[in-house]
Amino acid sequence: MALYLKAAEILEKAEMKQGAVKTLVYDSKFANIKQLFALVCETQKFSSILEEIIESAKLLKHTKIRIHLAKVLVYDLLMGQGLKCGGSWKTLMMKHRSRLQAALARMKVKQKVSSNEGLLPASAQQHLAGNKLPRYVRVNTLKTTVEDTVDYLKREGFSYLGQASRLDDLTLKEKHFVMDQHLPELLVFSPKTDFHDHFLYKAGHIILQDKASCLPAYLLNPPPGCHVIDACAAPGNKSSHLAAIMKNKGKLFAYDLDAKRLATMSTLLLRAGVTCQQLANQDFLKVDPYSPQFKDVEYILLDPSCSGSGMVCLRGDVSSADQEKDQARLASLASFQLRCLNHGLKFPGLKRLVYSTCSIHSQENEEVVTACLQQNPGFRLVPLMAQWPERGLEPLTKCLRASTAKTRTHGFFVALLEKYSEAVEKKQEPAVQISEPEATPLSPSTCQKRPAASEEESDASETEDKPNPAAEQADCTPGKKKRKKKKKKKKKKAATVDLVVPGGGSETSCRKRKAASSSSFPGTNLSMSPVPKVRLAGGLEICRLLNGMWQVSGSHGAVDHAKAVEAMQAYVDAGLTTFDMADIYGPAEEIFGQFNSQCKSSGKDIPALQSLTKYVPRPGPMDRKVVVKALQCSMNRMQVDRLDCVQFHWWDYRDKRYLDALGHLSDLQQEGLIRELALTNFDTQRLEEITNRGIRISSNQVQYSLIDQRPVAKMEQFCLANNIQLLTYGTLAGGLLSERYLGKAEPNSRAELYTASLSKYKNMIDSWGGWSLFQDLLVALETAARRHDCSVASVATRYVLDRPAVGGVIVGCRLGVAGAGQHISDSLRSCSPDLKLTGEDLAAIEAVTQRSRDLTALIGDCGDEYRS
Numbered sequence: 022m023a024l025y026l027k028a029a030e031i032l033e034k035a036e037m038k039q040g041a042v043k044t045l046v047y048d049s050k051f052a053n054i055k056q057l058f059a060l061v062c063e064t065q066k067f068s069s070i071l072e073e074i075i076e077s078a079k080l081l082k083h084t085k086i087r088i089h090l091a092k093v094l095v096y097d098l099l100m101g102q103g104l105k106c107g108g109s110w111k112t113l114m115m116k117h118r119s120r121l122q123a124a125l126a127r128m129k130v131k132q133k134v135s136s137n138e139g140l141l142p143a144s145a146q147q148h149l150a151g152n153k154l155p156r157y158v159r160v161n162t163l164k165t166t167v168e169d170t171v172d173y174l175k176r177e178g179f180s181y182l183g184q185a186s187r188l189d190d191l192t193l194k195e196k197h198f199v200m201d202q203h204l205p206e207l208l209v210f211s212p213k214t215d216f217h218d219h220f221l222y223k224a225g226h227i228i229l230q231d232k233a234s235c236l237p238a239y240l241l242n243p244p245p246g247c248h249v250i251d252a253c254a255a256p257g258n259k260s261s262h263l264a265a266i267m268k269n270k271g272k273l274f275a276y277d278l279d280a281k282r283l284a285t286m287s288t289l290l291l292r293a294g295v296t297c298q299q300l301a302n303q304d305f306l307k308v309d310p311y312s313p314q315f316k317d318v319e320y321i322l323l324d325p326s327c328s329g330s331g332m333v334c335l336r337g338d339v340s341s342a343d344q345e346k347d348q349a350r351l352a353s354l355a356s357f358q359l360r361c362l363n364h365g366l367k368f369p370g371l372k373r374l375v376y377s378t379c380s381i382h383s384q385e386n387e388e389v390v391t392a393c394l395q396q397n398p399g400f401r402l403v404p405l406m407a408q409w410p411e412r413g414l415e416p417l418t419k420c421l422r423a424s425t426a427k428t429r430t431h432g433f434f435v436a437l438l439e440k441y442s443e444a445v446e447k448k449q450e451p452a453v454q455i456s457e458p459e460a461t462p463l464s465p466s467t468c469q470k471r472p473a474a475s476e477e478e479s480d481a482s483e484t485e486d487k488p489n490p491a492a493e494q495a496d497c498t499p500g501k502k503k504r505k506k507k508k509k510k511k512k513k514k515a516a517t518v519d520l521v522v523p524g525g526g527s528e529t530s531c532r533k534r535k536a537a538s539s540s541s542f543p544g545t546n547l548s549m550s551p552v553p554k555v556r557l558a559g560g561l562e563i564c565r566l567l568n569g570m571w572q573v574s575g576s577h578g579a580v581d582h583a584k585a586v587e588a589m590q591a592y593v594d595a596g597l598t599t600f601d602m603a604d605i606y607g608p609a610e611e612i613f614g615q616f617n618s619q620c621k622s623s624g625k626d627i628p629a630l631q632s633l634t635k636y637v638p639r640p641g642p643m644d645r646k647v648v649v650k651a652l653q654c655s656m657n658r659m660q661v662d663r664l665d666c667v668q669f670h671w672w673d674y675r676d677k678r679y680l681d682a683l684g685h686l687s688d689l690q691q692e693g694l695i696r697e698l699a700l701t702n703f704d705t706q707r708l709e710e711i712t713n714r715g716i717r718i719s720s721n722q723v724q725y726s727l728i729d730q731r732p733v734a735k736m737e738q739f740c741l742a743n744n745i746q747l748l749t750y751g752t753l754a755g756g757l758l759s760e761r762y763l764g765k766a767e768p769n770s771r772a773e774l775y776t777a778s779l780s781k782y783k784n785m786i787d788s789w790g791g792w793s794l795f796q797d798l799l800v801a802l803e804t805a806a807r808r809h810d811c812s813v814a815s816v817a818t819r820y821v822l823d824r825p826a827v828g829g830v831i832v833g834c835r836l837g838v839a840g841a842g843q844h845i846s847d848s849l850r851s852c853s854p855d856l857k858l859t860g861e862d863l864a865a866i867e868a869v870t871q872r873s874r875d876l877t878a879l880i881g882d883c884g885d886e887y888r889s
């Protein structure tokens with residue numbers, strides 16, 4: 022009876038404007054807050070209808086019950102789950118049940134409706150429909166597979182409609198179900214489907230968990246074998262999801278302050294077959310990050326107590342007279358959440374932390390994350406799921422939000438933070454690229470098998486009315502000092518290995534290779550200095566000097582495939598292991614594929630190759646199938662089972678479908694099909710638009726040379742601020758930037774401009790300032806080249822390589838044509854650390870370039886020459 026008395030009391034207070042329902046419920050200290058809240062909300066919703074029924078049945082007169090108590094009792098008796106009390110109250114109500122039922126039936130007949138909801142005003146009904154969430158079921162991959170679960174359910178009479186492709190597909194008839202659009206291990210059923218008594222649920226094969234709450238573990242995606250902390254873990258839905266992703270391998274430390282909830286968690290994990298956990302009834306804020314047992318912790322899931330304002334069933338009236346109290350509660354929660362977040366980031370080995378709440382308040386979401394990032398500059402946000410329809414509030418659009426309206430889920434917020442400090446240091450020293458530790462790239466296998474959803478059952482309350490913001494550890498513990506020292510040491514070490522050995526192999530294998538390959542270039546004074554590398558945002562390490570394969574596209578004359586394949590070996594032997602190609606460069610991908618397959622089957626100690634291709638679609642619909650098919654074709658041609666880097670090109674910005682394509686590409690990257698998602702010839706405006714959508718771009722390939730310095734205007738700055746590397750082409754102006762053209766008469770005829778590159782870049786020179794100014798530039802370059810005992814090409818390349826946002830320069834390689842030896846020698850020289858352009862060199866060069874026309878004003882931003 023306590024439930025009904027409390028509900029009646031709150032109902033009355035709310036009517037007298039003594040507080041918001043939510044606050045009154047929380048303040049009541051009632052044991053089952055959720056049950057109480059639901060009863061009060063439902064009674065309030067049907068209030069006028071209940072009054073009419075009570076009046077019609079003369080209940081108050083016959084029973085002397087007060088109106089608010091009568092309302093809650095009648096609600097549960099007629100519309101709810103039946104009276105949950107016993108004794109004299111129940112007897113009394115049962116005595117009047119038929120009269121009450123008759124009154125309700127009469128109302129329905131009168132209003133010509135068949136359901137209780139039909140009695141509500143139209144506006145309330147609309148709201149109700151929106152609130153009916155699908156039933157989400159996460160398949161527990163520790164115990165079964167999606168396929169087996171689907172088969173089992175089909176045999177039971179459910180109809181499987183395949184994978185959803187839009188939000189409306191989640192509106193399902195009874196007994197119909199689909200696979201979720203975003204999370205492939207999540208099955209979606211109609212709202213009324215109840216699995217609580219189902220064998221699959223009882224056996225732990227399925228977990229009843231709202232879709233949004235599946236996001237944190239899915240996005241954190243800890244690999245099997247690693248060490249993870251679930252900081253506020255009970256009742257354990259997300260922990261069980263983490264364990265499934267980890268395949269029960271590794272260690273999952275799970276903390277919760279509430280012993281009862283932890284006991285529930287223990288049962289849940291047992292049922293789900295989780296074995297890698299270590300549970301502790303402990304305040305997370307008191308867990309010592311520097312304890313040796315956590316030295317290998319790389320991932321943390323932090324889902325702290327929050328207001329629960331996103332839970333549909335917990336949403337109270339916002340027109341509360343007690344907003345001040347709500348604000349105070351939010352402020353206290355936010356401060357607790359921030360402390361948890363700051364504490365989580367102290368774990369020395371941490372790579373990634375996912376933060377989530379089931380709150381819709383920015384105070385608990387974006388504001389907490391913003392404050393945390395300000396206090397922890399070594400961390401940054403990871404852009405999440407480009408295809409997800411609801412983003413964090415500006416400017417935190419890299420985060421995700423979820424809601425009934427946009428995602429058919431409870432209200433939710435997720436942010437993924439990753440350690441960034443090494444990358445910051447790298448930025449400050451652009452010429453010396455320090456490789457930072459990898460940020461968990463997805464392998465195709467882990468990706469396909471990772472559990473798509475996280476588990477939290479919508480009625481397993483995530484909210485907590487009594488967070489324990491226990492005192493944080495003092496900042497400067499001895500452990501931390503030690504850690505700092507260690508970190509310094511580590512940094513030093515990283516700097517010394519900065520110049521990666523040719524082919525990216527170990528130093529020993531490199532030395533072996535040096536000796537073996539120096540004979541490849543007779544006649545050159547080539548001393549095989551290691552090729553410097555740069556690490557792209559997704560972790561791929563590429564040479565700063567890339568082998569461009571445009572030359573084989575046909576626009577430079579016929580190419581003998583077999584010879585081209587053969588010629589690639591010399592580049593690889595020299596340590597130039599990164600190749601740049603495109604789906605539209607004729608046979609380029611196939612030539613690479615043949616070479617790649619030869620390398621793999623040779624059984625020799627061949628260094629790893631990096632293959633960057635481009636996806637240059639014709640304008641048209643950009644649905645997922647189209648994109649996947651195109652990538653599959655490239656993969657087949659290149660003989661790879663995953664693409665190192667896809668550089669996307671688009672012909673017409675007026676056709677916004679480039680955003681669709683990039684959304685799919687970004688999802689495919691998350692799924693592991695692509696390591697790096699990049700662009701080619703995009704301008705700064707579009708690059709910003711794309712980045713703001715949460716799509717993480719690793720590089721943009723643009724024309725950049727001493728002649729064409731358009732990237733300086735805007736592009737460079739944007740890329741620097743967003744960890745995007747510029748990969749440049751046209752840096753040698755198709756070969757015009759060389760001694761060969763010094764003192765030569767202006768080439769104008771077709772015979773003189775005999776390749777597509779020559780004629781393209783000659784046009785560029787004309788726009789830039791003409792042949793005479795170009796000759797002045799060649800003179801300045803040749804002077805510098807003589808000073809450094811290298812070629813004009815090497816100086817021109819070095820100039821661009823030294824630009825702050827430039828990750829690499831693409832130099833067209835000579836496959837199957839004469840002169841490759843000199844060409845390789847020039848390339849190696851240009852990226853050698855020994856070649857340092859002096860102030861004198863730069864002053865002479867820039868004295869010429871300053872006299873040129875402003876190409877940005879003439880042509881526009883990068884890539885504008887490709888658009889009408």
Ligand SMILES: C[S@@+](CC[C@H](N)C(=O)[O-])C[C@H]1O[C@@H](n2cnc3c(N)ncnc32)[C@H](O)[C@@H]1O
Binds near residue numbers: 254279326482485487
């Ligand atoms: C939102 S719930 C977590 C739900 C859980 N992640 C899941 O998916 O099942 C928040 C939990 O944090 C716990 N909690 C609150 N303060 C804590 C603290 N200082 N340390 C550890 N746990 C705490 C609460 O007891 C509550 O169980």
